Amino acid sequence: DGGITQSPKYLFRKEGQNVTLSCEQNLNHDAMYWYRQDPGQGLRLIYYSQIVNDFQKGDIAEGYSVSREKKESFPLTVTSAQKNPTAFYLCASRGPGPTNQPQHFGDGTRLSIL
Amino acid sequence: KQEVTQIPAALSVPEGENLVLNCSFTDSAIYNLQWFRQDPGKGLTSLLLIQSSQREQTSGRLNASLDKSSGRSTLYIAASQPGDSATYLCAVGDNSGYALNFGKGTSLLVTP
Numbered sequence: 014d015g016g017i018t019q020s021p022k023y024l025f026r027k028e029g030q031n032v033t034l035s036c037e038q039n040l041n042h043d044a045m046y047w048y049r050q051d052p053g054q055g056l057r058l059i060y061y062s063q064i065v066n067d068f069q070k071g072d073i074a075e076g077y078s079v080s081r082e083k084k085e086s087f088p089l090t091v092t093s094a095q096k097n098p099t100a101f102y103l104c105a106s107r108g109p110g111p112t113n114q115p116q117h118f119g120d121g122t123r124l125s126i127l
Numbered sequence: 128k129q130e131v132t133q134i135p136a137a138l139s140v141p142e143g144e145n146l147v148l149n150c151s152f153t154d155s156a157i158y159n160l161q162w163f164r165q166d167p168g169k170g171l172t173s174l175l176l177i178q179s180s181q182r183e184q185t186s187g188r189l190n191a192s193l194d195k196s197s198g199r200s201t202l203y204i205a206a207s208q209p210g211d212s213a214t215y216l217c218a219v220g221d222n223s224g225y226a227l228n229f230g231k232g233t234s235l236l237v238t239p
Contacts, residue, residue, distance in 0.1 A: 019170075044225060055131065055216070055229035056171075063225060071226070103170055107225075115161055116218075116227060118170035 016040065019104050019119035025127045026091065026098060034089045034122045036104035044107040045087040046116065049073060049100045056103065062087055091124065099125050129154045131219050133230035140207055141238055148202040148233045150217030155195045158220040161227065162191050162202050165214045174215075175202070207237045 017038045026032045038045065044063050048056040058071030062081040076095025081087055087106075091098045102122045108114035130153045140146055150160070159178050163171040175184045175191040177200070183192040190203040204211060214234045218227040 017170075046227075048229075053231065055231045056218075056227075057229075058226055061225060105171075115173040115176045116171075117173060118163075120170045121168075123168075 017104060017106055017117060017119035019102075019122050021122060022120070024122055024124045026124060027127050029093045031090055031092050032124070034091070034102055034104075034124070036087045036089065036119060037085055038087075038104075038106045038117075038119075039085060040106055040108070040117065041084070042106035042108055042117075043084070045081070046105040046107075047071075047077075047079065047087070047089045048103045048105065050103060050121075051100050059089065059102075129157075129219055129221060129228040131217060131228050131230040133215075133217055133233050135233060136231065137234040137236075139236040139238065142207060142209060144207050144237075145203070145205050146207055146235075148204070148215050148217075148235070150200040150202070150230055152198045152200075152219045152228075155198050156222055157195065158222050160191075160193055160200050160220065161218045162189075162200075163216040163218065165216060165232070171216060204235075207235075209237050209239050211235060212237050 020035045046061040047059040050056050060079045062068040078090045104119045105116040107116045132151045134149045161176045162174045165171050177184050177193045188205040193200045214232040216232045217230045
C-alpha cells in the first residue's frame with residue numbers, strides 16, 4: 014500500500030543529544046513537510062521541501078535540521094539546541110502537479126526527554 | 128500571519144444528531160482549506176479539501192462549506208455515529224499553495 018512511514022513511533026532523547034526522526038513515502042510526492050504538535054495547540058510547520066535537494070524553514074525551524082537527498086525520504090534531526098523538544102512530530106507529503114492536492118500524513122513520532 | 132480559530136474546542140452529542148463544526152480565518156487570501164480528522168495518538172486523515180474558488184465539498188455524511196469573504200468554513204456531519212469521535216482540524220493553505228496554517232481543533236465525542 015502507498016503511504017507515509019514514520020519511525021520510530023516513540024523516541025527518547027538525553028540532554029545534549031541529537032536525534033533523527035525518519036519519514037519515508039512511496040506516493041511519488043514531490044513536496045514533504047514536518048510539523049510539530051503540542052497538547053492544546055495546532056500543528057506548527059518546522060520545515061518543508063518542494064523538491065529534492067531543496068528545503069525551506071517553517072515557523073519554528075530553530076533547533077531543527079533536515080535533508081532531502083532522495084524524493085522518498087525527508088529525515089528531521091532534533092538538535093541539542095532545541096531546548097523543548099518534547100512533542101508529537103508529524104510528517105506529511107503532497108501530490109505532484111498543481112498545488113491543490115491534499116496533504117497526507119504519517120502516524121507520527123512521539124519524542125520525550127529522558 | 129494567518130490565524131485559524133476553531134469553535135467549539137470540544138463537543139459532546141448523542142448518536143444520530145447532525146452537527147456543525149466551525150472554522151474562521153483572518154486573511155481571506157487563501158489558496159485552499161482542508162479538513163482533517165485525528166484519532167488519539169495518530170496522524171491526520173484528510174477528509175475534505177475546498178479550493179478557494181469553490182463554495183463546498185461533500186463526501187458521504189460530511190459537507191464542508193467555504194465563505195472566503197467572511198473568513199469562515201463549516202464542517203457539517205450528518206447522523207453522527209460513535210465512530211465519528213475524534214479531533215477535527217481545519218487548515219488553511221496560503222497563496223504559495225504549500226504551507227498550511229492549522230487551527231487547534233474541535234474534540235468531538237459522540238455517545239451511544
